[in-house]
Amino acid sequence: MDSLQEEQRYLKRRVKGCTLDVHPTEKALVVQYEVEATVLGQMGDPMVGERKECQKIVRLKSLNAHTDTSSLARKVVEECRLIHPSKLHEVEQLLFYLQNRKQSNDNQERKRISPRDLTPYAGVELDEVASINNIDEYVELLYEDVQEKIRGATLIYQLARNPDNLEELIQNETALGALARVLREDWKQSVDLATTITYVFFCFSSFSQFHGLVTHFKIGALCMNIIEHELKRYDLWQDELQKKKKAYIL
Structure with missing residues (x-):
């Protein structure tokens, strides 16, 4: 004692x-x-x-x-x-x-969503195939203009779609930190950029051992802000459309 x-x-x-x-x-x-x-x-x-x-x-x-x-x-x-x-x-x-x-119907059998249950996001079309050996080059693109950022994010997304690359990618703190920073600072500049980076982190979220990574960069909260902004913009578009319809009818 x-x-x-x-x-x-x-x-x-x-x-x-x-x-x-x-x-x-x-x-x-x-x-x-x-x-x-x-x-x-x-x-x-x-x-x-x-x-x-x-x-x-x-x-x-x-x-x-x-x-x-x-x-x-x-x-x-x-x-x-x-x-x-x-x-x-x-x-x-x-x-x-x-x-x-959105939640699943309580009367239906609940099951965990896996990447196979969803239509895969093809990403922006590029004439090049990503290589894990060139990851540092792709990260450098994230510090350039918007078009180059999209290219870099798309190449990294190509790598993330292969589960065999996730273990190596998670060790690259520079790459993940740059992706999170670009998503946080530049998502309003390009839908393609925001969607591509979001899907990179989605690839990690599909495996429970990588959930800590997604939480660390606060991707859930960031996605919430993006969705909220897009919903507000959609409502504004709907209001403008209704006004134009009324003006056309009159």
Whole structure:
């Protein structure tokens, strides 16, 4: 008993680096965080330390079409100590996305969607075939103008469509970071660019071992912002179309 108390006395744990994303199939938030454990000496000085990446699923059973997402977001932040109060607005955005995400019919058998169940995205047509050995060249294209960014993203997408390349791609932090940055900063400039990069990360999301990557770059929240923007633009187009129809009839 004394040895256990002594061990607890000199072991210091700290939680850091919390990031949020939506669960790919459930009404839930995925909280990614890092636990830093340090063994302290008798004088309180750190002796041995290690870090471990952890994940917590916050399931939202009460979330439905009539839920007040603002109130629910405050409740989630209050009850989940891993989420800092400064992330309240981000939590509310993620809840709004989950609230509006299409769900399968509850009376039907639910099954996990796999890439084979979907019509594959062909991407932008190019007269060249991508090679994993040229990945650094494709990354450099992501720092050029929009057309070159589309070309670079398309070549990387060609690689990502082959599951055998995913393990090597996930080791290339420069490539993944550049893709996430371009999607975050330039998605309004080109639908082809945004769609291609989104499908690159979709290729990773199809395998559970890569979900941490998608969460790390907050792709779910980013896609939510893109979809919300496109829905608003669609509504504006519909309003303009209705006005032109009325003017034509009159």
